[in-house]
Structure formats: structure tokens, C-alpha cells
Amino acid sequence: MSESPPRSDSQTFRRAFKDLRDGFDQRELWLSLGWQDIKQRYRRSVIGPFWITIATGVQATAIGILYAALLDMPLDEFLPYVTVGLIVWNLINASIIEGSEVFVANEGLIKQLPSALSVHVYRLVWRQLLFFAHNLVIYVVMVLAFAVWKDLSWASLAAIPAIALIVLNALWVSIVFGIFATRYRDIAPILSSMTLLLFVLTPIMWTTQSLEAQGGAVRDRAKIAELNPLFHYLDIVRAPMIGQPQQMYHWYIVIAITVVGWAVALLALRKYRARVPYWV
Numbered sequence: 001m002s003e004s005p006p007r008s009d010s011q012t013f014r015r016a017f018k019d020l021r022d023g024f025d026q027r028e029l030w031l032s033l034g035w036q037d038i039k040q041r042y043r044r045s046v047i048g049p050f051w052i053t054i055a056t057g058v059q060a061t062a063i064g065i066l067y068a069a070l071l072d073m074p075l076d077e078f079l080p081y082v083t084v085g086l087i088v089w090n091l092i093n094a095s096i097i098e099g100s101e102v103f104v105a106n107e108g109l110i111k112q113l114p115s116a117l118s119v120h121v122y123r124l125v126w127r128q129l130l131f132f133a134h135n136l137v138i139y140v141v142m143v144l145a146f147a148v149w150k151d152l153s154w155a156s157l158a159a160i161p162a163i164a165l166i167v168l169n170a171l172w173v174s175i176v177f178g179i180f181a182t183r184y185r186d187i188a189p190i191l192s193s194m195t196l197l198l199f200v201l202t203p204i205m206w207t208t209q210s211l212e213a214q215g216g217a218v219r220d221r222a223k224i225a226e227l228n229p230l231f232h233y234l235d236i237v238r239a240p241m242i243g244q245p246q247q248m249y250h251w252y253i254v255i256a257i258t259v260v261g262w263a264v265a266l267l268a269l270r271k272y273r274a275r276v277p278y279w280v
Contacts, residue, residue, distance in 0.1 A: 011270055011271055011274070012270060013266060013270050015269075015270070015273065016266050016269035016270040016273060017266075018116075019116045019117055019118050019269060019273055020116075020118050020269070022115075022116040022118070023115070023116035023117070023118030023119045023121070023122055024118070024122065026115055026116060026119050027122070029115065029119060029123075030119050030120075030122040030123035030126060031126060033123045034122075034123045034124075034126035034127040034130065035130070037123070037127050038127060038130055038131075049130070049131065049134050050134060050137070052131055052134055052135065053134045053135050053137050053138055056086055056087065056090065056135050056138060057083075057138045057141075059086060060079070060082050060083040060086045060138065061079070063082050063086075063205050064078055064079035064081075064082040064083065065079075067082070067205050067206065071206065071207070071210045073207070073210060076146045076147075078207075079142070079146065080142050080143075080146055080148050080242045081207065081238070081242060082204065082205065083138055083139065083142050084139060084142075084237070084238045084241050084242055085202075085203070085204035085205075085234060085238055086204060087132065087135045087136070087138065087139060088166070088233075088234055088237045088238060089199065089202070089204055089234065090131070090132070090135065091128055091129075091131075091132045091166060091170070092166065092170075092230060092233060092234075093195050093199070094128045094131070095124075095125070095128060095169070095170035095173050095174060096173055096177065096191055096195050097188075097191060097192055097195060098124055098128070098174075099121075099124060099170070099173050099174030099175075099177050099178055100174075100177040100178060100181035100187060100188040100191050101178070101181065101188055102120050102121055102124050102174050102178040103117070103120060103178045103179070103182045103276050103279075103280055104181070104182055104185075104188075104280055106120045106123075106280075107280040110276065110277050110280055111277060111280070117269075117273055117276055118175070118269075120178075121171055121174045121175055121178065122171075124174055125167060125170045125171055125174065128170065129167065132163075139241065148242055148243060150243075151242065151243025151244075152243045153243065155240060156240045156241065156243060157240070158236070158240040158246075159237055159240040159241045162236040162237040162240065163237060165233075165236065165254055165255070165258060166233060166237065168258055168262070169233070169254075169257070169258055169261060171265075172258070172261040172262045172264070172265035173261065175265040175268060175269060176261070176264055176265050176268050177191060179268045179269075179272050179273075179276060180268070182276055182279045182280055183272070183275075183279050198228065198230055201225070201228050202225075202228055202230045202231055202234060203225055203231060203234070204234070208225050229253065229254075229257055232250045232253045232254050232257075233254055235250045236250050236251055236254055
């Protein structure tokens with residue numbers, strides 16, 4: 001009776017974990033590449049990546065003033081809500097959109113540079129963290145200008161592990177969408193359209209409290225927002241940063257999605273990691 005052929009070593013969880021570990025060990029490479037991405041993007045610009053900060057600040061101010069009037073909410077409460085929401089959303093949105101193109105965009109390096117596949121994912125997330133750090137300047141200004149600091153407490157430090165969770169999710173999202181969007185190029189434009197839809201459905205420009213205050217059918221529809229997983233990601237970061245109370249179930253949902261997401265990412269790395277260089 002003939003024995004079945006041994007499984008290829010390239011399609012094992014050991015190699016998947018090794019890729020993640022080797023990629024992290026090459027942090028000097030992706031830290032440098034991520035920083036160079038920003039310098040190259042804003043080459044010869046006087047204020048460099050702070051253009052992203054200015055654009056986000058202008059967008060938050062415009063949306064805050066308009067929707068505060070439409071929803072009949074105090075500007076000093078609504079503008080911080082919108083501002084932090086946009087800052088966090090930019091990080092989430094980039095993880096999805098750019099994550100789906102992470103391997104296609106690095107075709108040359110993948111074919112020429114013998115490095116772990118995860119290097120390109122770490123580079124992407126690191127670059128987005130740098131943009132996030134620049135945008136935090138807006139948050140500091142807002143905290144001082146609208147006296148948000150009066151509402152902050154030790155509980156506001158929960159924003160730190162919340163951001164760490166966002167980063168962990170950005171990694172698995174980039175791995176999963178990056179691998180499958182490399183094989184099926186239609187996935188990237190589909191994700192781009194979906195994130196635009198999710199932006200509207202996620203409470204960034206509106207609040208669930210304002211809908212619930214209207215009562216009736218509108219109040220019931222406000223509960224539908226909780227079916228959107230990005231709502232929970234947003235809440236675990238935004239609520240502590242603006243001193244709002246928070247319920248623990250948001251954390252449970254995000255942690256559960258993180259565990260499931262990483263399980264899918266490891267399966268994708270195990271099965272398709274070796275094929276990505278042929279797909280790009």
C-alpha cells in the first residue's frame with residue numbers, strides 16, 4: 001500500500017510563524033522603508049506629512065460645524081467626537097485599502113529581495129502609525145481648545161491597549177486581504193467601495209445617542225449600527241480619548257474578531273505564502 005506524499009514544508013504553520021518572526025526580526029529594514037515612504041511622498045514639501053494633519057483637521061472642522069448644526073448638538077462636544085473618529089478611521093481605512101495592495105505595490109522588492117513576506121505588512125502598518133502620530137497633533141490641540149482634558153481620567157489610558165488592538169487587526173487584515181487581492185485583483189476595488197459605504201454607516205459624522213434621542217423607529221435603527229464591527233473598533237479608542245463612558249462588550253467583540261482574524265491570517269500564510277511571489 002503506497003504512502004501519501006509528505007506535505008510541503010512551505011505549507012505548514014511552522015513556516016507561517018517563521019515568516020512573521022523573521023519579518024519582525026528585520027525591523028531595521030521595514031522601519032527604514034516605512035520612514036522613507038513618508039519622506040519620498042512629501043519630498044520637497046516644506047511641512048511634509050503635516051499636510052495629512054492639516055487636511056484631517058480641516059475635514060473634521062467642516063464636518064463638525066455642519067453636523068453639529070444638523071443634529072442640534074453642542075459644538076464643543078461634537079467636534080472632539082468627530083475629530084478623534086476621523087483620526088482613528090484613517091488608520092482603519094488605510095489598513096484595509098492599502099493592505100489589499102501591499103504585495104502588489106511591493107512587486108519589485110518581493111521578486112528581488114529575499115526577505116519574509118511579512119516585512120511588507122510591517123512596513124505598511126508602521127507607515128500608517130507614523131501618519132496616526134502626526135494626526136495626534138490635532139487631538140492635542142482639540143483637548144486644550146475645548147477643555148476635553150477636564151473629562152479625562154486614568155480610564156483614558158485604555159486608549160493605549162485599544163490602539164495596540166487596532167494595530168494587531170491592521171496586521172491580519174493586511175495579510176488576509178493582501179494575499180487574496182494579489183490573487184484576485186477585483187478584491188481591491190471592491191474593498192475600496194465597501195469602506196466608503198462603511199464610512200457612512202459608522203458613527204463618525206453622527207452619534208447613536210442622537211438617533212436614540214429621537215425615539216420610535218429611529219431609535220431601533222440606531223441599534224443596527226452595532227452590527228457594524230468598525231463601530232466597536234472606533235468606540236474602544238474614541239471613548240477613552242474624549243472622556244466618555246464605555247461598555248466592556250465593545251472590547252469583547254473586538255478581541256473575538258482579532259482572534260478569528262489572526263486564525264484566518266495564519267491559515268492564509270500557511271497555504272498561500274509561497275505563491276504570492278508568483279501572483280504579483
